[in-house]
Amino acid sequence: MEKKLKVAFIYKKNYPLVNQKIWYATHYNFFMKALKRNSKIEVTYFPCDNTFDISKYDGVFDVILLIINDSEATPDIHGLDQVKIPVISGIGDPQENLPREEFDKKWKINAYFNWLDKDMFYKYYPKNFQYRQIFFGLESNLFKNVIPFNKRINDKILNSGAVGNTKTVSRLLNTLKNRNHNALNYYKLRTLCNKLSYVDYTPTLKHEFIRDKYTLLLQKYRAAISASTFFLVVKYFEMPASGCLTFMEITKKNNGEILGFKDDKSAIFINEDNYKEKFAEYLNDLENPKWEIIANNGREHALKNFDNDKAVNELVNLMEDVISNF
DSSP states (O other): OOOOEEEEEEEETTOHHHHTOSSOOHHIIIIIIIHHHOTTEEEEEEEESSEEEOGGGTTTOSEEEESOSSTTTSOEEETGGGOOOOEEEEOOOTTSOOOHHHHHHHTTOOEEEESSOHHHHHHHSOTTSOEEEOOOOBOGGGGSSOOOGGGSEEEEEEEESOOOOOSHHHHHHHHHHOGGGOHHHHTHHHHHHTTSTTEEEEOSSSSSOOGGGHHHHHTTEEEEEEOOSSSOOTHHHHHHHTTOEEEEEOOTTTTGGGGOOOBTTTBEEEOTTTHHHHHHHHHTTTTOTHHHHHHHHHHHHHHHHSBHHHHHHHHHHHHHHHHHTO
16 A cells, blocks of 8 residues: 655644635635545644644654745744755735745745746746646535526626725725735726626625535526636636636736636637627627537536646645655
8 A cells, every 4th residue: 555645734723714714715625625535645734823843743744734825824833943844835815925035934845836827926936936836726526516507697797706996096095005905906807897787796795605605606697707817716717617608807917828728619718808899799699509518618627627636636746746855
């Protein structure tokens, strides 16, 4: 029997992404569920307050896993100098203003992983950091049985998630106070779509379709909008996996082509110049069978490529590579 890699997953127990005190379950499902299912690793979970002592675990674990290289998520880990255990870490939003080199040295991180392509990662991180692109986000069992395409709302297009405040005063204040996380900048097209009468908008909060129930909202509609100006978000996985004809913002800014969807084959690509035209093409020909074909192709592509179990296998491969070179 092949020896399992022993993984120490160290995290702050009050961090929202791992205790389900947030509206989405992407990280919870990956780190708290999918890791346990993999037959090649044995994961020990260490929920902490602000500190953790690893010194007594030398020889016990093969690798240390951190959810994000951020002090809000990861405690101070004492004893890293006394053990020979490599460290692998996920990353948060790349535009966040973090002391990356300082945290890299603090936790002695050997490799990072995330959805970002390498060019985008190294736009924000030093060139000497080791990085691997790993797509995670879908718990396939949540998407196995979806409402048939022809039984969904067809004359409205669903838009959901954070949008920007377009009022002049709010735009100015948000830019001054929260430049890195101004929703109007990061979800510009998503915000523009809300001006259209045939778009149904469901905000991030104030509804029942949070965490694992989000797919139930998506399955009410034949068509949905996934738009993010600079960075890809999990909606690019969830919407097609739920069987929606997904209008995806794919541009050079967000480098969405790395996801592998094909325009007019497995998604409908939109941008700030053509989105109204693309919506009109769909709404003026609602019963065209090609829409369901595109939706089905997108669903197949999403479930095949963004499934959590596939992602854990890729993370295990990264662990093995890091261990062999440590």
